[in-house]
Amino acid sequence: xxxxxxxxxxxxxxxxxxxxxxxxxxxxxxxxxxxxxxxxxxxxxxxxxxxxxxxxxxxxxxxxxxxxxxxxxxxxxxxxxxxxxxxxxxxxxxxxxxxxxxxxxxxxxxxxxxxxxxxxxxxxxxxxxxxxxxxxxxxxxxxxxxxxxxxxxxxxxxxxxxxxxxxxxxxxxxxxxxxxxxxxxxxxxxxxxxxxxxxxxxxxxxxxxxxxxxxxxxxxxxxxxxxxxxxxxxxxxxxxxxxxxxxxxxxxxxx
Ligand code: R2B
Ligand code: URA
Numbered sequence: 001x002x003x004x005x006x007x008x009x010x011x012x013x014x015x016x017x018x019x020x021x022x023x024x025x026x027x028x029x030x031x032x033x034x035x036x037x038x039x040x041x042x043x044x045x046x047x048x049x050x051x052x053x054x055x056x057x058x059x060x061x062x063x064x065x066x067x068x069x070x071x072x073x074x075x076x077x078x079x080x081x082x083x084x085x086x087x088x089x090x091x092x093x094x095x096x097x098x099x100x101x102x103x104x105x106x107x108x109x110x111x112x113x114x115x116x117x118x119x120x121x122x123x124x125x126x127x128x129x130x131x132x133x134x135x136x137x138x139x140x141x142x143x144x145x146x147x148x149x150x151x152x153x154x155x156x157x158x159x160x161x162x163x164x165x166x167x168x169x170x171x172x173x174x175x176x177x178x179x180x181x182x183x184x185x186x187x188x189x190x191x192x193x194x195x196x197x198x199x200x201x202x203x204x205x206x207x208x209x210x211x212x213x214x215x216x217x218x219x220x221x222x223x224x225x226x227x228x229x230x231x232x233x234x235x236x237x238x239x240x241x242x243x244x245x246x247x248x249x250x251x252x253x254x255x
Pocket of ligand 2: 085086087088157161191192193216217
C-alpha cells in the first residue's frame with residue numbers, strides 16, 4: 001500500500017516486471033480491480049498493490065476493506081507493507097526509514113479510535129523480524145541510505161508536523177525546533193500520516209507488517225519539499241525497490 005494512485009500503478013508495473021523475471025507473473029496488462037474511484041487495487045500474481053489516500057481515516061477504510069477481501073479469498077500468511085513518503089529528522093532527503101514502531105505526537109506507541117463515544121487504544125508495534133529481513137536486503141540490493149527507527153504519525157501535514165508554513169500557526173520557530181529535536185532524541189527518524197493506524201490494524205488482524213518510507217525533506221532544516229521533479233520521482237520509488245527483493249524471496253519460499 002502507498003498513498004497515491006499513480007505511484008501504486010507504477011509499483012504494479014514495476015513488480016510485474018520483477019515477478020516476470022523471477023518466473024511468477026504472466027504478461028497480462030495490469031488493470032485496476034477497484035469498483036470505487038476512491039482508491040486503486042492491482043493484482044499481480046500473489047501481490048496486491050493498493051493506494052490508501054492521505055491520513056488515518058482514509059487508510060483505515062482501505063485496510064478494513066482489503067482485510068475483508070483477503071479473508072473472503074481465504075488468503076493466509078499475508079504480509080502488508082506501507083511504502084510511502086515522509087519528512088526526515090536530521091537525515092538527507094532520499095534516506096529510507098524502516099519503522100521500528102509508530103508513535104503519536106506525544107511519542108506513545110498507540111492508535112486511538114473513538115468507538116460509540118469511547119476511546120479505544122491499540123498498540124502500534126511492527127514486526128521486528130520482518131523489518132530486519134528488509135534491512136538485510138538493503139545491505140546488498142540498494143544504493144541509497146536505509147535506517148531503522150521510530151516514525152511519528154501526525155493527523156495533519158502542517159501544524160501537526162510542526163510546520164510554520166500552513167494557513168495557521170500556533171507556535172514560533174524556536175518552539176518548533178525544540179519539539180522536533182525532542183522527538184528526534186526520543187528515537188523518531190521521520191514523520192508521516194498513516195503508520196499508527198496501519199501498524200495497529202495489521203497487528204489486531206494478526207498480519208505481519210512493515211512501514212518503509214522515503215524522506216523528502218530534512219525537517220531540521222526546512223518545512224518545504226524543495227526537490228527537483230526528477231529527484232522527487234526517483235526517491236518515491238526507493239521504498240518499493242527496497243521491499244521487492246523481500247517479496248520475491250518470500251514468494252520463492254512459499255510457492
Ligand atoms: C506522506 O505524504 C502524505 C502527505 O503529503 C501523507 O499521506 C503521508 O503520510
Ligand atoms: N509526507 C509527510 O507527511 N510529511 C512530509 O514532510 C513529507 C511527506
